[in-house]
Amino acid sequence: MLNIEEALSDAASLALEFIRSEEEKPVAPYRTPEQLLGDLDLSLQEKGLDHDEFIQLIREVLAFTPKTCSGCFYNQLFGGRDAVATLAEILAVVINTSMYTFKAAGPHVLIEQEVVSRMCRKVGFEHGDGILCPGGSIANLLVMAVARNEAEPGLRETGHSGRPMTVYASSESHYSITKSAGVIGIGRANVRQIRTDPSGRMDVDALNRAIAEDISAGRLPVAIVATAGTTVLGAFDPVADIAEVAGEHGVWLHVDGAFGGSVLMSGEHRHLLAGSEKADSFIWNPHKMMGVPVVCSAALFRNRAHLSANLYEQAEYLFQTEDDELNPGTRSLQCGRRNDAFKLWAAWRYHGDEGYERKVQKQFALARYAADRIEADGDLALTFYPESINVCFEVAGKSSEQICQSLRERELAVIGYGVVWGHRVIRLVCLNDALSTADIDDFLATVKAIAADLPPGENDI
Amino acid sequence: MLNIEEALSDAASLALEFIRSEEEKPVAPYRTPEQLLGDLDLSLQEKGLDHDEFIQLIREVLAFTPKTCSGCFYNQLFGGRDAVATLAEILAVVINTSMYTFKAAGPHVLIEQEVVSRMCRKVGFEHGDGILCPGGSIANLLVMAVARNEAEPGLRETGHSGRPMTVYASSESHYSITKSAGVIGIGRANVRQIRTDPSGRMDVDALNRAIAEDISAGRLPVAIVATAGTTVLGAFDPVADIAEVAGEHGVWLHVDGAFGGSVLMSGEHRHLLAGSEKADSFIWNPHKMMGVPVVCSAALFRNRAHLSANLYEQAEYLFQTEDDELNPGTRSLQCGRRNDAFKLWAAWRYHGDEGYERKVQKQFALARYAADRIEADGDLALTFYPESINVCFEVAGKSSEQICQSLRERELAVIGYGVVWGHRVIRLVCLNDALSTADIDDFLATVKAIAADLPPGENDI
Numbered sequence: 001m002l003n004i005e006e007a008l009s010d011a012a013s014l015a016l017e018f019i020r021s022e023e024e025k026p027v028a029p030y031r032t033p034e035q036l037l038g039d040l041d042l043s044l045q046e047k048g049l050d051h052d053e054f055i056q057l058i059r060e061v062l063a064f065t066p067k068t069c070s071g072c073f074y075n076q077l078f079g080g081r082d083a084v085a086t087l088a089e090i091l092a093v094v095i096n097t098s099m100y101t102f103k104a105a106g107p108h109v110l111i112e113q114e115v116v117s118r119m120c121r122k123v124g125f126e127h128g129d130g131i132l133c134p135g136g137s138i139a140n141l142l143v144m145a146v147a148r149n150e151a152e153p154g155l156r157e158t159g160h161s162g163r164p165m166t167v168y169a170s171s172e173s174h175y176s177i178t179k180s181a182g183v184i185g186i187g188r189a190n191v192r193q194i195r196t197d198p199s200g201r202m203d204v205d206a207l208n209r210a211i212a213e214d215i216s217a218g219r220l221p222v223a224i225v226a227t228a229g230t231t232v233l234g235a236f237d238p239v240a241d242i243a244e245v246a247g248e249h250g251v252w253l254h255v256d257g258a259f260g261g262s263v264l265m266s267g268e269h270r271h272l273l274a275g276s277e278k279a280d281s282f283i284w285n286p287h288k289m290m291g292v293p294v295v296c297s298a299a300l301f302r303n304r305a306h307l308s309a310n311l312y313e314q315a316e317y318l319f320q321t322e323d324d325e326l327n328p329g330t331r332s333l334q335c336g337r338r339n340d341a342f343k344l345w346a347a348w349r350y351h352g353d354e355g356y357e358r359k360v361q362k363q364f365a366l367a368r369y370a371a372d373r374i375e376a377d378g379d380l381a382l383t384f385y386p387e388s389i390n391v392c393f394e395v396a397g398k399s400s401e402q403i404c405q406s407l408r409e410r411e412l413a414v415i416g417y418g419v420v421w422g423h424r425v426i427r428l429v430c431l432n433d434a435l436s437t438a439d440i441d442d443f444l445a446t447v448k449a450i451a452a453d454l455p456p457g458e459n460d461i
Numbered sequence: 462m463l464n465i466e467e468a469l470s471d472a473a474s475l476a477l478e479f480i481r482s483e484e485e486k487p488v489a490p491y492r493t494p495e496q497l498l499g500d501l502d503l504s505l506q507e508k509g510l511d512h513d514e515f516i517q518l519i520r521e522v523l524a525f526t527p528k529t530c531s532g533c534f535y536n537q538l539f540g541g542r543d544a545v546a547t548l549a550e551i552l553a554v555v556i557n558t559s560m561y562t563f564k565a566a567g568p569h570v571l572i573e574q575e576v577v578s579r580m581c582r583k584v585g586f587e588h589g590d591g592i593l594c595p596g597g598s599i600a601n602l603l604v605m606a607v608a609r610n611e612a613e614p615g616l617r618e619t620g621h622s623g624r625p626m627t628v629y630a631s632s633e634s635h636y637s638i639t640k641s642a643g644v645i646g647i648g649r650a651n652v653r654q655i656r657t658d659p660s661g662r663m664d665v666d667a668l669n670r671a672i673a674e675d676i677s678a679g680r681l682p683v684a685i686v687a688t689a690g691t692t693v694l695g696a697f698d699p700v701a702d703i704a705e706v707a708g709e710h711g712v713w714l715h716v717d718g719a720f721g722g723s724v725l726m727s728g729e730h731r732h733l734l735a736g737s738e739k740a741d742s743f744i745w746n747p748h749k750m751m752g753v754p755v756v757c758s759a760a761l762f763r764n765r766a767h768l769s770a771n772l773y774e775q776a777e778y779l780f781q782t783e784d785d786e787l788n789p790g791t792r793s794l795q796c797g798r799r800n801d802a803f804k805l806w807a808a809w810r811y812h813g814d815e816g817y818e819r820k821v822q823k824q825f826a827l828a829r830y831a832a833d834r835i836e837a838d839g840d841l842a843l844t845f846y847p848e849s850i851n852v853c854f855e856v857a858g859k860s861s862e863q864i865c866q867s868l869r870e871r872e873l874a875v876i877g878y879g880v881v882w883g884h885r886v887i888r889l890v891c892l893n894d895a896l897s898t899a900d901i902d903d904f905l906a907t908v909k910a911i912a913a914d915l916p917p918g919e920n921d922i
Contacts (some may be wrong), residue, residue: 338596
């Protein structure tokens with residue numbers, strides 16, 4: 001049986017092999033699912049494997065694993081690899097901390113408190129509290145449940161009364177808002193999709209009218225969701241203006257900063273979130289622009305009582321030492337909970353605020369560079385001049401979908417498209433601050449070369 | 462700036478130091494939170510650290526980190542360390558896969574499908590489907606939301622109608638059932654806590670009466686939760702009998718096998734879950750008895766359409782290649798999702814079913830050994846002869862709470878108590894199959910020695 005020293009040594013060798021392969025070949029070999037199932041024997045069996053067979057199989061799986069940390073992966077709202085955060089996350093695996101109590105997690109509870117507290121102060125929640133969640137969708141779900149319970153006291157105990165409730169988010173908001181409404185029982189149809197301006201920012205007048213209409217129809221507005229960094233365009237809803245509307249109607253204001261929350265680290269760009277201190281809640285995923293391994297997501301609340309009031313359960317078998325304040329299981333959705341704090345804390349301690357400021361600046365600078373290059377190129381059409389780090393564009397007369405697929409099949413880059421005003425546009429997310437302007441040049445040249453090989457195509461839908 | 466090769470090398474050295482310290486000193490130094498805040502400078506700052514300062518700080522944090530993998534940690538429903546699963550989990554950190562699409566996750570999507578499919582077959586869901594979730598509480602929440610939506614068609618779209626809904630779980634069920642009822646809007650007070658027999662198994666007649674009463678009062682029963690492995694006693698509700706009641710009333714049957722689901726790996730013990738194939742859903746946490754790093758939790762459904770029907774959202778910016786079947790983001794609560802499949806798949810592939818069968822057998826054998834020793838000892842009182850691997854007992858005339866606290870303060874063991882029929886009892890969870898019967902002897906001798914030093918105490922509450 002493999003012992004832990006051997007396992008650590010094998011893990012280190014396989015990790016190094018993988019990292020070196022990223023440099024040699026930054027895109028994994030293209031295989032269809034059917035081909036992969038033919039190439040790899042993934043089946044679980046009655047009998048186990050010996051050490052050599054096992055290592056060989058792991059090596060084969062890694063060979064076909066998408067290289068999400070390489071310089072050619074632009075497909076998602078995360079990218080690159082932070083060495084310090086990776087180090088700490090590996091240690092988190094080895095110490096195997098579960099984050100419900102101080103008794104079981106010790107200093108890691110204090111570490112999470114420090115991280116949450118500093119994030120709250122960046123938002124402007126001077127006396128706030130929060131909790132790390134397994135991703136932005138679940139963080140949004142948690143916030144929406146809390147907002148709903150606060151809107152109708154007693155609901156947590158006795159259940160929905162049947163009074164129709166509504167949530168407001170822009171038509172460019174993340175799909176987890178609708179999904180969560182279907183899960184927590186508000187109903188998907190009760191999420192009002194508020195229209196946006198051409199650059200993807202919520203129309204505040206339309207929001208105001210929608211709320212007034214619902215109130216006069218007897219519905220109970222439970223939350224407005226302002227998106228800070230939309231998924232496709234990276235647009236920022238005007239939080240300060242929305243906060244006024246929320247204040248007038250007495251509706252909970254939530255800022256979904258899963259993607260864009262990290263602009264708070266930049267003196268130059270934090271104005272995009274002006275007004276966030278007036279929100280009731282804020283989510284922010286450091287696994288996106290701050291580059292820690294997936295997942296790391298904070299749900300932050302201006303009023304520190306809200307989490308416990310909506311999540312506390314008595315469980316003497318678990319919460320039996322120290323004050324509840326030190327037992328985060330009293331205010332998390334989870335019981336057993338992975339330690340997502342250590343990686344963020346370690347990287348933040350190492351880089352400092354100033355390191356993250358530089359990182360965010362670099363991402364914005366890369367995006368501006370890419371946008372300027374695209375604007376100056378007659379073969380390319382910039383969708384909008386980016387508000388943040390998503391650069392959306394088309395190649396004149398060619399299908400964005402086919403270009404993305406061709407880049408993937410030819411193992412040149414992994415990137416996706418989005419839909420903006422009825423057009424499919426290529427979405428270049430400038431998250432990886434290890435890239436240089438020369439890499440952006442190379443990428444755009446590759447896109448044009450691939451597009452040249454494709455037949456004429458349409459992006460209208 | 463630290464590069465990734467150095468970071469991997471640092472991580473390997475620090476991990477080895479930590480693992481060696483477990484052998485030398487299996488319990489971390491006891492510190493109060495105040496002392497820790499004095500000993501460690503955890504504060505995040507404007508400036509970062511240099512490499513040496515950083516490594517020194519990480520080393521200090523590790524020195525005070527509870528050793529959850531050591532032979533003296535009995536505090537939770539996880540324990541020990543599986544070398545192979547640790548290896549794969551470290552690689553999961555390095556490859557940084559997010560599990561929404563085949564395009565981003567490649568073979569890891571197929572790996573999760575293989576794991577889920579094999580788990581479904583062990584449960585008896587021949588055509589089932591499932592998804593890995595970040596812990597049992599969220600898996601229970603997901604299942605309860607699905608069951609509720611299925612009980613009242615249209616609810617996902619239009620929201621709760623206000624018709625009172627009820628959920629049934631034993632008084633020994635996990636607190637996540639009540640918590641989830643408060644989050645998804647059923648209401649905490651609508652969870653019926655069904656009484657149990659003295660060994661902690663749900664009273665099926667009482668369940669039947671409670672459902673009949675609610676139905677005649679016009680309430681809508683949406684789910685029965687059978688607990689397979691209660692938190693304190695490790696008791697198994699009689700699933701086959703409960704399935705009959707569920708069938709009679711047409712109510713969704715969910716098995717919460719977060720803790721006990723792994724008995725399905727043992728030919729000798731899987732009878733504890735007889736009838737599970739009749740359930741509608743089943744959750745099972747391999748991070749507990751199967752020993753993979755936290756967290757790893759599967760939510761399994763007999764009808765493979767249920768997940769997608771209750772979670773699917775259109776998101777062209779994400780789901781743009783391959784069929785939805787290969788894009789697990791179409792049927793998960795999360796969007797970005799950590800890769801919890803790889804560690805389980807790797808360990809299962811290495812150990813085979815037969816390895817897990819041995820592991821579960823060993824846990825049961827250790828528990829029986831401990832129970833027999835306690836029964837034979839006049840100073841100790843066994844609470845019940847264990848149905849599975851939790852051995853609950855008292856030391857005659859001494860406070861269980863004080864004994865647990867004293868073991869922790871003297872850095873001898875980390876263990877907790879539970880309440881059984883109004884008594885605080887020490888809960889010895891025999892999860893760590895690296896332990897021998899001699900370790901159990903040592904542990905019991907330590908408990909008796911510590912208790913001898915304590916004043917007389919009470920366990921009645």
